[in-house]
Structure formats: C-alpha cells, structure tokens
Amino acid sequence: MKRMFSTMGCSLLAALVLLAAPAAQAGAISDTGTNAYWGSNAHGSGDVIGAAMYDISGATITRVGSVLTITIATAFAGHAGADPWTDPGPVGQAGIAYGDLFLASAWNPKVVAGDTHYLSDNASTGTKWQWGFSLNNRWSNTGGTFQLYNLGGTANAQNILNSEDVLNCSQPCTYRDGQAAQVKTSGSSTAVAQAGKTGTWTVTADQKLTFTLDMTGTSLINLSAFAMHWGETCQNDVIEGFARVVPLPGSAPLLAIGLGAMVWLRRRQGARA
Structure with a gap:
C-alpha cells in the first residue's frame, strides 16, 4: 500500500x-484608435502611407519564464520585396523589407498638447531605444534568425538607421522618414551584438510576424514592461508604444x-x- x-x-x-x-504573462499595444502611434513625417497621409498592404493593427508581448515572444499583426506579412522601385539592398534584394524591432525599458515619445497620434515624435525626438533585434535576411517571407544588439549610444543616431538611410528610390517616392528602421550594425561603436544571443522570427499565413528570444544572460530578463517600435523599412506604418506584461x-x-x-x-x- x-x-x-x-x-x-x-x-x-x-x-x-x-x-x-x-x-505566462502578456501585454498588448494597439495601432488602432485615437491613441494609436502614427509618428511624424507621414507627409499628410495619416496612419498608413500608400497601400493598405502596409497596415499594422497591433502587437502582443508575451513572457513565459525567460522566453520573450513578440507577435505583430500586419498586412505586410508575406510581402517583403514589394514596391521594387527601391534600389537593391545590401545583399542584392530589392523592394521594401521587414524592419528591425526595437525595445526599451521606458517609453518617452514627444508629446504635444492636442496631438493624439504623437505626430511630433520620431527617432530624434522620442524614446532612446536600448535593444535591437537585427534580422538576418529581412527580405525572407518565411522568417529566419536575428541577433540581439545592446544599443549603448546616448542618442538613437549612434545606434540605428532611419528609413531614409536604408531606402534609395530610383524614382520619386514617399515614405515616413525619421523613424527607426534598422540597427546600425556597421559604422557604430555603441550598437554591440550580444555574443551568443540570437532569436528566431517567423512569418505566418495569418498575417503575423513573431519574434522569439530566450532572455537568459541579458538585461532584458529583468523587465516586466516593454516599450517597442517596429515598422517596415519604409516605415509606411509604425507600431510603437508601451506594454506591461501581466499574468x-x-x-x-x-x-x-x-x-x-x-x-x-x-x-x-x-x-x-
């Protein structure tokens, strides 16, 4: 017995x-409604510049133990390489691609009275990003890996590239400039790759991008809330905001x-x- x-x-x-x-703990950032982040330099187009293909509707940040998962709902999922009027990228691809993802422990956008969409905020006036997920092949429509970078500069300009830095139109084009598009992986002494810290990103048929990282051994593991920024390399739509992850x-x-x-x-x- x-x-x-x-x-x-x-x-x-x-x-x-x-x-x-x-x-499991989770939080969400919406890109719809009166408080959604549009950011500056939209050239009068509002939330989304150009086709509805660029629209972003929201993001979910989930943490289970040391594993961080960020899922972005966007119509652009599966459309990397669109609008090939841009010159070829650094590895021979052409067209608009997926931008890198940026995180910080606090969100400090520029706020102007009466402005419900942060229309005065961009990479030079707002949040100083502390971490970046640099995608290995941003033109892949299935996904791949990314490298975690610590962004140690005192200003974003030391650590990141804006959309105007990575796009080179071969004919007249309009896109949202001034917004963080990629980690400055070369020519920067302050954007530093964290050794051994890579994650995965996937593109799914239900129009979502999912980024997954084991935060063990990084300063990210101490966070219970995250400021986040993501957009296509053209930043025709941007999702930015702050989410507190709760059970x-x-x-x-x-x-x-x-x-x-x-x-x-x-x-x-x-x-x-």
Missing part, C-alpha cells in the same frame, strides 16, 4: 510540477494551486516515512 501511494505520489508530483511551471487570466491561480499542492504532498509523504 505504501509503495502504491509512493507511485501515485510521484505521478501526482510530476503533474503538479507541470502546474507550477512559469506562468494571463487563470495562470496565477493555477500556479498557486500547483505550488500549494506540492508542499502538501511533500509533507504527507514525510509523515508516512
């Missing part, structure tokens, strides 16, 4: 360990029950020994 209890106890303990796994409904009570049951089971097994 005692052995049967021990076997059952081990099985129960294994199940409870699963219950006590790190709780998903039901995950915190489940974790508490699991931990409590583990303690009870250990005590009961000790009493029977």
Whole structure:
C-alpha cells in the first residue's frame, strides 16, 4: 500500500510540477484608435502611407519564464520585396523589407498638447531605444534568425538607421522618414551584438510576424514592461508604444494551486516515512 501511494505520489508530483511551471504573462499595444502611434513625417497621409498592404493593427508581448515572444499583426506579412522601385539592398534584394524591432525599458515619445497620434515624435525626438533585434535576411517571407544588439549610444543616431538611410528610390517616392528602421550594425561603436544571443522570427499565413528570444544572460530578463517600435523599412506604418506584461487570466491561480499542492504532498509523504 505504501509503495502504491509512493507511485501515485510521484505521478501526482510530476503533474503538479507541470502546474507550477512559469506562468505566462502578456501585454498588448494597439495601432488602432485615437491613441494609436502614427509618428511624424507621414507627409499628410495619416496612419498608413500608400497601400493598405502596409497596415499594422497591433502587437502582443508575451513572457513565459525567460522566453520573450513578440507577435505583430500586419498586412505586410508575406510581402517583403514589394514596391521594387527601391534600389537593391545590401545583399542584392530589392523592394521594401521587414524592419528591425526595437525595445526599451521606458517609453518617452514627444508629446504635444492636442496631438493624439504623437505626430511630433520620431527617432530624434522620442524614446532612446536600448535593444535591437537585427534580422538576418529581412527580405525572407518565411522568417529566419536575428541577433540581439545592446544599443549603448546616448542618442538613437549612434545606434540605428532611419528609413531614409536604408531606402534609395530610383524614382520619386514617399515614405515616413525619421523613424527607426534598422540597427546600425556597421559604422557604430555603441550598437554591440550580444555574443551568443540570437532569436528566431517567423512569418505566418495569418498575417503575423513573431519574434522569439530566450532572455537568459541579458538585461532584458529583468523587465516586466516593454516599450517597442517596429515598422517596415519604409516605415509606411509604425507600431510603437508601451506594454506591461501581466499574468494571463487563470495562470496565477493555477500556479498557486500547483505550488500549494506540492508542499502538501511533500509533507504527507514525510509523515508516512
């Protein structure tokens, strides 16, 4: 009987360990509504410059233990290489591509009274980004890997490239300039690749880009809230804002029950020994 209890106890303990796994935490940033970030230099076009293909609707930031996942909902997913009027990129590709993703521990956009869409904010006036995900092949429509960079300069100009730095139109074109598009991976002494810290990014058929990074060994792991910026290399639409990641409904009570049951089971097994 005692052995049967021990076997059952081990099985129960294994199940409870699963219950006590790190709780999922999540937050969201919307790119719709009166408080959505448009940013400056839209040249009178409002939220989205050009085709609806560039539209971004929102982002979700999820943390489970040390793993950070950022999912961006955008009609541009699957359309890298569009509008090939831009000159070829640094590895021979042409057209608009996926921009790099930027993070910071605080969000400090330039705010002007009566401005509901941060129309005075750009990379030179707003948040100083602290981390960047530099994509390995930004023209891929399936995904790939990215390198985590620490952006140590005192101003964004030391660490990043804006859309006007990476686009070179072969004919007249309009795009949102002044916004952070890529990590300055060369010609910068302050944008530093963090050794061994790469993540993955994917493009899915439901018009989403997903970035995943294990934050172990990085200063990101200490954050419970994230400021974020992302857009296409043309920045025809931009999503920017601040999200505090909080336990998903039901995950915190489940974790508490699991931990409590583990303690009870250990005590009961000790009493029977």
